[in-house]
Amino acid sequence: MVKHRESRPGQKTAGGPGAKPRRDMPGKSPAKPAPASRPAKPSRDHGERVAEPRAAAAAAPERPLIVRSGERPAERVPVILESLGAGDFHLIDSGNGLKLEQYGPYRIVRPEAQALWPPTLPSHVWDNAEAIFTGDTDEDGMGRWRFPREALGETWPLQLLGVDFLGRFTAFRHVGVFPEQIVHWAWMKEQVEAAKRPLKVLNLFGYTGVASLVAAAAGAEVTHVDASKKAIGWARENQALGRMEKLPIRWICEDAMKFILREERRGSKYDIILTDPPKFGRGPNGEVWHLFEHLPLMVDICREILSPKALGLVLTAYSIRASFYSIHELMRETMRGAGGAVESGELVIREAGLDGRTPGRALSTSLFSRWVPK
Numbered sequence: 001m002v003k004h005r006e007s008r009p010g011q012k013t014a015g016g017p018g019a020k021p022r023r024d025m026p027g028k029s030p031a032k033p034a035p036a037s038r039p040a041k042p043s044r045d046h047g048e049r050v051a052e053p054r055a056a057a058a059a060a061p062e063r064p065l066i067v068r069s070g071e072r073p074a075e076r077v078p079v080i081l082e083s084l085g086a087g088d089f090h091l092i093d094s095g096n097g098l099k100l101e102q103y104g105p106y107r108i109v110r111p112e113a114q115a116l117w118p119p120t121l122p123s124h125v126w127d128n129a130e131a132i133f134t135g136d137t138d139e140d141g142m143g144r145w146r147f148p149r150e151a152l153g154e155t156w157p158l159q160l161l162g163v164d165f166l167g168r169f170t171a172f173r174h175v176g177v178f179p180e181q182i183v184h185w186a187w188m189k190e191q192v193e194a195a196k197r198p199l200k201v202l203n204l205f206g207y208t209g210v211a212s213l214v215a216a217a218a219g220a221e222v223t224h225v226d227a228s229k230k231a232i233g234w235a236r237e238n239q240a241l242g243r244m245e246k247l248p249i250r251w252i253c254e255d256a257m258k259f260i261l262r263e264e265r266r267g268s269k270y271d272i273i274l275t276d277p278p279k280f281g282r283g284p285n286g287e288v289w290h291l292f293e294h295l296p297l298m299v300d301i302c303r304e305i306l307s308p309k310a311l312g313l314v315l316t317a318y319s320i321r322a323s324f325y326s327i328h329e330l331m332r333e334t335m336r337g338a339g340g341a342v343e344s345g346e347l348v349i350r351e352a353g354l355d356g357r358t359p360g361r362a363l364s365t366s367l368f369s370r371w372v373p374k
């Protein structure tokens with residue numbers, strides 16, 4: 001599956017479960033035909049528009065792919081990494097094209113195109129949410145937050161895996177964290193804590209830095225890369241909130257591809273690399289990121305900058321029309337001769353009910369592929 005959170009065409013109706021369509025609640029309606037050319041797309045990032053690239057303008061200087069030999073790593077497929085939530089987050093319920101989530105003290109309703117089923121909980125529970133993403137949820141529409149109970153500030157404190165950060169009502173329905181990634185973050189935390197040396201972790205497309213903070217708190221030396229100054233600012237705010245300023249994190253505002261090309265030239269090495277690229281993105285100087293064009297080279301370079309004792313290369317992909325096999329086979333081809341195994345599948349979040357402990361339906365959020373040395 002794919003994280004369709006980036007944008008969803010044509011959702012303009014529906015209230016709480018079973019409610020009649022209302023203007024101010026996102027829901028289901030026939031998708032509008034896509035315009036012939038889409039100048040800008042909301043991305044699953046920090047709420048800024050990301051222009052869909054037309055040509056490889058301002059692309060980072062590239063290099064050819066390395067021809068790999070040797071055996072492909074063993075494979076483990078399909079692997080479904082499931083989370084019932086953790087810390088201050090769980091998915092309460094979903095249905096009718098919406099999801100109801102708990103983020104600390106707040107219940108939040110947001111669009112979720114994959115929730116084709118009916119909701120479990122009655123509509124009064126949904127209607128009682130503290131925040132509802134409403135308004136124009138067209139593909140390139142901004143949308144807005146509605147706070148039916150009382151006006152809320154832009155941010156509020158949250159905790160995941162022992163790390164403090166700020167939830168944030170951003171444009172394009174995002175809340176400053178993508179908690180479905182928590183299974184990868186928990187895995188990474190275990191690796192860092194179990195290692196008898198400070199691991200070097202590279203977090204590409206790192207957004208508000210929650211994964212970087214989790215890694216640093218566990219004892220890693222972290223390099224965090226994101227193209228958005230705003231997102232890096234929020235990440236630093238999160239670091240300050242958790243009084244983690246002294247932890248070794250390099251915050252780098254740069255095009256991810258440009259950064260890793262330079263790291264490769266310098267001979268830098270990392271023990272764990274997380275990469276969570278959007279379908280389209282832009283570097284700070286207009287560099288174009290186009291997943292289907294650039295992912296093979298990105299994975300190729302990531303392999304080159306893995307240390308000889310590397311513990312993992314973790315790739316997630318959302319909002320793309322592809323099977324997990326597509327990134328799985330790319331990973332296996334790229335990791336030829338490296339040994340270990342490639343495990344791939346989907347990240348899913350299971351509904352956990354109002355109490356956060358009652359398992360319900362599974363909501364798929366992304367594809368992933370991860371190389372591990374064993």
Ligand SMILES: C[S@@+](CC[C@H](N)C(=O)[O-])C[C@H]1O[C@@H](n2cnc3c(N)ncnc32)[C@H](O)[C@@H]1O
Nearest residue numbers: 044045205207227228255256276281282283289
């Ligand atoms: C969905 S977010 C990643 C979420 C993050 N992995 C997490 O779980 O918190 C995508 C991020 O990619 C960044 N981005 C987009 N294009 C980029 C590029 N060319 N280079 C670096 N970062 C980029 C955006 O600024 C955004 O923060």
